[in-house]
Amino acid sequence: MKRAFLFILAFCNLPILLVAQIGMYQHGSVVRMHMGDCMLAHHGMTVAFGPPAIPSQDSCPEYTLVSTNVVYVIVGKSSNQLIPLSEVIDFRLHRNELAVRVDDAKRETKFTIKEMFVRSDWERVQHHIEAEMKAAEVREAER
Amino acid sequence: MHKVLGTVLLCTWLSLLVPLFLVQTIYPRDLLELHPPPPTKSGDFTYRSRASEVRLVFFATDEHNRRVEKLQRDDFAVIDNGWVIRNFRSFTSASLIKLDVTVLIDSSESVQPRFHQEITDVLAMISQWPWEPGDNISVLSFSGMDVHALCTGNCRYWLTADRAASLRNGGATPLFDAVITATNSVTAHRQPDIWPVIILFSDGNDTISKATFHAAIRKVIASEEQIYTVDLGDPRRPSDGTAVLRKMANDSGGRFLSLSDGPVKILNDVMDDLHSGLLVTYAPPEFSSGFHSIQILPTHNLSLQFRCRRGYYDHYSGSARQEDGP
Numbered sequence: 001m002k003r004a005f006l007f008i009l010a011f012c013n014l015p016i017l018l019v020a021q022i023g024m025y026q027h028g029s030v031v032r033m034h035m036g037d038c039m040l041a042h043h044g045m046t047v048a049f050g051p052p053a054i055p056s057q058d059s060c061p062e063y064t065l066v067s068t069n070v071v072y073v074i075v076g077k078s079s080n081q082l083i084p085l086s087e088v089i090d091f092r093l094h095r096n097e098l099a100v101r102v103d104d105a106k107r108e109t110k111f112t113i114k115e116m117f118v119r120s121d122w123e124r125v126q127h128h129i130e131a132e133m134k135a136a137e138v139r140e141a142e143r
Numbered sequence: 144m145h146k147v148l149g150t151v152l153l154c155t156w157l158s159l160l161v162p163l164f165l166v167q168t169i170y171p172r173d174l175l176e177l178h179p180p181p182p183t184k185s186g187d188f189t190y191r192s193r194a195s196e197v198r199l200v201f202f203a204t205d206e207h208n209r210r211v212e213k214l215q216r217d218d219f220a221v222i223d224n225g226w227v228i229r230n231f232r233s234f235t236s237a238s239l240i241k242l243d244v245t246v247l248i249d250s251s252e253s254v255q256p257r258f259h260q261e262i263t264d265v266l267a268m269i270s271q272w273p274w275e276p277g278d279n280i281s282v283l284s285f286s287g288m289d290v291h292a293l294c295t296g297n298c299r300y301w302l303t304a305d306r307a308a309s310l311r312n313g314g315a316t317p318l319f320d321a322v323i324t325a326t327n328s329v330t331a332h333r334q335p336d337i338w339p340v341i342i343l344f345s346d347g348n349d350t351i352s353k354a355t356f357h358a359a360i361r362k363v364i365a366s367e368e369q370i371y372t373v374d375l376g377d378p379r380r381p382s383d384g385t386a387v388l389r390k391m392a393n394d395s396g397g398r399f400l401s402l403s404d405g406p407v408k409i410l411n412d413v414m415d416d417l418h419s420g421l422l423v424t425y426a427p428p429e430f431s432s433g434f435h436s437i438q439i440l441p442t443h444n445l446s447l448q449f450r451c452r453r454g455y456y457d458h459y460s461g462s463a464r465q466e467d468g469p
Contacts, residue, residue: 034225085220086442
């Protein structure tokens with residue numbers, strides 16, 4: 001019985017272990033997080049092309065994940081789909097979704113990809129926004 | 144031959160020294176003349192400053208709502224206006240900081256049936272509190288149109304049963320005005336190494352304040368005080384007042400308690416909280432005045448729960464925009 005249980009456990013964890021060993025995980029860091037609309041995560045493409053949906057009362061976590069070359073904005077599928085905000089997280093792309101390895105645990109949690117940017121473009125936009133905000137503050141203070 | 148060599152060396156030295164001399168002496172003056180300071184009337188200066196550090200008291204509990212004894216600085220991240228902060232300037236236990244406690248006693252008509260128990264609880268709490276040498280305690284009461292400062296600064300032995308019995312009571316409930324008065328009083332003698340806490344005994348049903356609920360909440364958040372609310376209402380019949388007290392406690396990072404829990408539990412809950420508080424400081428992540436929302440989330444263990452105030456105001460030029468409130 002115990003052996004069978006261990007076998008099933010090993011079998012279930014095999015894909016993740018395999019992925020980890022092959023080194024398919026990319027590394028990134030979450031720099032922004034807020035609770036946003038769940039609609040995108042719930043309905044996916046139907047939001048864009050289907051009939052107008054009733055706004056959801058729920059809010060889902062939205063993360064900005066910065067990797068070496070690409071910045072992903074990802075949305076959870078429920079309000080409690082949180083990922084640990086450690087300095088570096090492991091993730092991989094899987095069928096139009098982004099699977100995040102929850103810290104050292106042998107499980108993944110999948111997020112809908114809302115937006116993707118080339119990192120250099122994203123950083124340029126961020127610098128621009130910051131400069132604009134500074135200028136606006138100075139203008140307001142001088143008024 | 145030597146003369147020629149000497150002349151060449153002299154020329155080389157001069158060619159290095161003359162530009163250096165010009166840069167040192169002429170350039171700054173020219174620079175000042177080219178870019179003179181903007182004309183100002185005498186004494187008409189504008190000083191600008193912004194918050195350079197955010198100080199945040201928070202509480203960590205595990206999945207069984209027990210306090211986490213050994214929390215490390217890399218166990219959590221602060222979400223400030225959506226930005227994830229992991230780089231902290233300091234991380235210490237807040238129990239090392241001196242307390243500035245203001246006890247606010249509702250003595251209005253609506254709490255008369257429970258006024259005696261309210262006073263008994265306040266007396267018990269003040270007498271049993273393990274005060275540290277630098278701690279302060281002030282006592283204010285509110286009823287009718289007024290907020291009465293009964294004792295400020297060092298009231299550990301001031302409030303006795305006789306004095307409590309002679310308190311003015313009855314009339315309307317200026318709750319929000321009282322909260323603002325207490326906040327102003329704390330802000331007036333605020334020091335950076337003091338932890339301001341308000342313990343509010345009330346039923347939460349304001350009837351006459353000039354200030355609104357939102358103005359009171361905004362003031363509390365701006366002053367970085369924590370409010371522990373003790374509900375004097377009937378716990379079997381929660382009212383609007385209960386919701387008001389809960390909101391005040393939650394937004395300020397304090398706790399909501401009920402008078403029916405008894406003085407021992409109230410005291411223990413507040414004491415436990417104040418002993419388990421943690422203080423983290425960090426640089427604000429972005430250049431924007433107004434309200435910054437704050438949340439604390441775990442970096443490794445997702446079962447950890449964190450409680451803190453809902454945000455803070457980054458004051459640029461000393462003004463907080465009214466529309467940016469929580």
